[in-house]
Amino acid sequence: MDILLHESVRVFEPLWTVLPSSKAILPVLSKLYPSHPYLLASTFDEADVVPMFPKGYCAKPVMGRTGANVSIYNDRHELISATGGAWDKDNILFQELALLPQYDGKYVQVNCWAIDGRYGGTILRVDESNIIGGSSGMYAMRVVPDDDVALPQTPTNVTTTTD
Incomplete structure (x- = not known):
């Protein structure tokens, strides 16, 4: 230092x-x-x-x-x-x-930040090595409130039965 x-x-x-x-x-x-x-x-x-x-x-x-x-x-x-x-x-x-979780042969690390006490962002770091490094893949994520997500509606013509 x-x-x-x-x-x-x-x-x-x-x-x-x-x-x-x-x-x-x-x-x-x-x-x-x-x-x-x-x-x-x-x-x-x-x-x-x-x-x-x-x-x-x-x-x-x-x-x-x-x-x-x-x-x-x-x-x-x-x-x-x-x-x-x-x-x-x-x-x-x-x-x-x-150890990091592995998906499709790649290790995945989730990185999250808070800014002023609130959610600030998330990225995924991905690599074939179990040590994430500077050259590891980086994917930004966008998180939206549930109200902003259009979820598929349950069809009204579906009936369920129990045996």
Whole structure:
């Protein structure tokens, strides 16, 4: 992060955005809310990996982006997938494994945003690899209120019988 403070570096995003975009908060949240349904258990301590993650885990760089330098380990703690990248010197975070769903041979990740406390948008990231990266397919979604959706009407000439 020191490079961001160098006078020859121009930052286009406010510097405060480094904090929420870092994964460093995840082990803290994991300790504060150990049973939260929307948080995966996380730790910085490699010695905690085996007891904390019996179903497998991911190793990720704290400041990594777009799937760079991510390693996935199975329930026997064997490497099953890994990527390279520019974050190989970064601090590593270990996180409980939550595999992405697969549809038609592709892994799918749903990304949602809130803006000012309200729904802001959704995209789908899709890849044949189980690690979504910068070159993974990206598909925007449009979500409309139910009132704006024309649902097919049930035909009036249909009768139902029960036996």
